[in-house]
Amino acid sequence: MGNNKITLSGELITTLIGEALSMRTRSYIPYSGFAVGAALLTDSGKIYGGCNIENAAYPATICAERTAMVKAVSEGERGFRAIAIAGGREADPEGYSYPCGTCRQFMREFCDSETFVVIVARSREDYKIFTLEELLPSSFGPESLV
Numbered sequence: 001m002g003n004n005k006i007t008l009s010g011e012l013i014t015t016l017i018g019e020a021l022s023m024r025t026r027s028y029i030p031y032s033g034f035a036v037g038a039a040l041l042t043d044s045g046k047i048y049g050g051c052n053i054e055n056a057a058y059p060a061t062i063c064a065e066r067t068a069m070v071k072a073v074s075e076g077e078r079g080f081r082a083i084a085i086a087g088g089r090e091a092d093p094e095g096y097s098y099p100c101g102t103c104r105q106f107m108r109e110f111c112d113s114e115t116f117v118v119i120v121a122r123s124r125e126d127y128k129i130f131t132l133e134e135l136l137p138s139s140f141g142p143e144s145l146v
C-alpha cells in the first residue's frame, strides 16, 4: 500500500475510494458484466465521478476513468491531483482493476506524471497507490509536440 512519493491524505484517499465504489453501481455493462467506478479529484478539491458505459458496437464503450475525465474537462477543469478506480465482475467485485492503456494516456494529457496519483482499490482498506509515471513510464505528452 505504501508509496513514499505520494502525499495524499488518508482521509482523501478514503473519500475517493468511497466515491469510486459508489460510481460502480451506475455502470452500464450489459455485455461484459464488469463494473468499474472512478472518482477524479481536481486541484480545487472537487470530485468528478465516472462509470463505464458499454455499447452494442463494442469499441464505442467508454471506460470509467475517461468518463470522469471527460465530465471534468468539459466543465472547464484542467488541473487534477488523483483518481480512484474500483472495478470487477458483478459477482466478484473484489479484484484490483487497473486503468487500461488508453485511459493512462488520456490522463497523461491533463495530469503531471510525477505528481498525479492513481489509487486502484478493492475496498476503502485495501488498495494500491501509484504515480502516473509508474503506470505509464517514459510517456508521450503535450510537451513532446513542442
Ligand code: THU
Pocket (backbone or CB within 6 Å): 029, 032, 034, 035, 036, 051, 052, 053, 054, 061, 062, 063, 064, 065, 098, 099, 100, 103
Ligand atoms: N474498463 C474500464 O471502465 N476501465 C478500464 O480501465 C478498463 C476496462 C471497462 C470497459 C468495459 O466496459 C469493461 O471494463 C470490460 O473491459
